[in-house]
Amino acid sequence: MERTPYGFLLVALGGFLGAVARHAVDVGVGRALAASAAGAGPAVLGDPLTGAGTLVTNVAGSFALGLLLTRASSDRLRLFVGTGALSSFTTYSTFVADAVAIGTPAGAWYVAVSYATGFAAAALGLAIGGRDRR
Amino acid sequence: MTASPLLATALVGVGGALGAVSRHAVGIRVEGRRSVLVVNALGSFALGAVSAAPIGSTAALLLGVGFCGAFTTFSSFAVGTVRAASETGVRAAATVAASNLAAALAAFLLGSLLVAESVG
Numbered sequence: 001m002e003r004t005p006y007g008f009l010l011v012a013l014g015g016f017l018g019a020v021a022r023h024a025v026d027v028g029v030g031r032a033l034a035a036s037a038a039g040a041g042p043a044v045l046g047d048p049l050t051g052a053g054t055l056v057t058n059v060a061g062s063f064a065l066g067l068l069l070t071r072a073s074s075d076r077l078r079l080f081v082g083t084g085a086l087s088s089f090t091t092y093s094t095f096v097a098d099a100v101a102i103g104t105p106a107g108a109w110y111v112a113v114s115y116a117t118g119f120a121a122a123a124l125g126l127a128i129g130g131r132d133r134r
Numbered sequence: 135m136t137a138s139p140l141l142a143t144a145l146v147g148v149g150g151a152l153g154a155v156s157r158h159a160v161g162i163r164v165e166g167r168r169s170v171l172v173v174n175a176l177g178s179f180a181l182g183a184v185s186a187a188p189i190g191s192t193a194a195l196l197l198g199v200g201f202c203g204a205f206t207t208f209s210s211f212a213v214g215t216v217r218a219a220s221e222t223g224v225r226a227a228a229t230v231a232a233s234n235l236a237a238a239l240a241a242f243l244l245g246s247l248l249v250a251e252s253v254g
Contacts, residue, residue: 002158002162003162007158008155008158011154011155011158012151012152012154012155013151014154015150015151015152015153015154015155015204016147016148016150016151016154017147017150018150018154018204019146019147019149019150019151019153019154019199019200019203019204020143020146020147020150022146022150022199022203022204023142023143023146023195023199023200026199058208058209058212061208061209062208062209062212062213064209065210065212065213066212066213066216069213079158083154083157083158083161084154086209087154087157087204087207087209087210088150088153088154088203088204088207089209090207090208090209090210090212091202091203091204091206091207091208092174092177092178092206092207092208092211092234092238093174093177093178093180093181093202093203093205093206093238093242094181094198094199094202094203094206095208096178096181096235096238096239096242097178097181097182097185099239100239100242100243111235114208115231118208118211118212119212119215119216119231121212122209122212122213122215122216123216125213126213126216126217
């Protein structure tokens, strides 16, 4: 299944949806934070917002993938939702770019918080999904 | 130039589909957790290059947000690291976590430096 043209099509469709959803969350979180920080003035709006959307998608996607991999019984579901959608919903390259853009020392904290919450979310997803299963 | 929301969605989606398919192709050729390290390092190099290149928002949405964003993955990395911790121990998991960060960070900086140099 995973090497067939149909398998690649499932990954492509999932990848389309996952990337679009990540972009939507990124734009949405950016707007929400910008609105709540509106009183502070536009000059300081750039920095505190960097990476917030990526953190949200990475943590949510890690939880969902842990759940999926322990629950999904079909290869189709794993390819479409896991390899396609969730893996594209989350991103490592933008995470690194955001950490660099934030700079030191705050960028190191951003990495530490992303790792800690991402691993915890993945472990929780695996634990919930694996409950009552072998 | 700013892309309209509909065009931005199409660009990010098409880039994301290509990125996901490319990641899947790497995953078929490279076994296990190493494939995640490979895509995260390669994709971070590419994003470093893309973000340093003098390209418009259209290309940035397609290549940066879409392709590089989807080609690299945090969720597979996080699940893989947690599984490494339970299967082979915390030390092995720490190695996976640190090597992904070191490789991706170095690759991103290298990609942006190379392009910044050549653009001058």
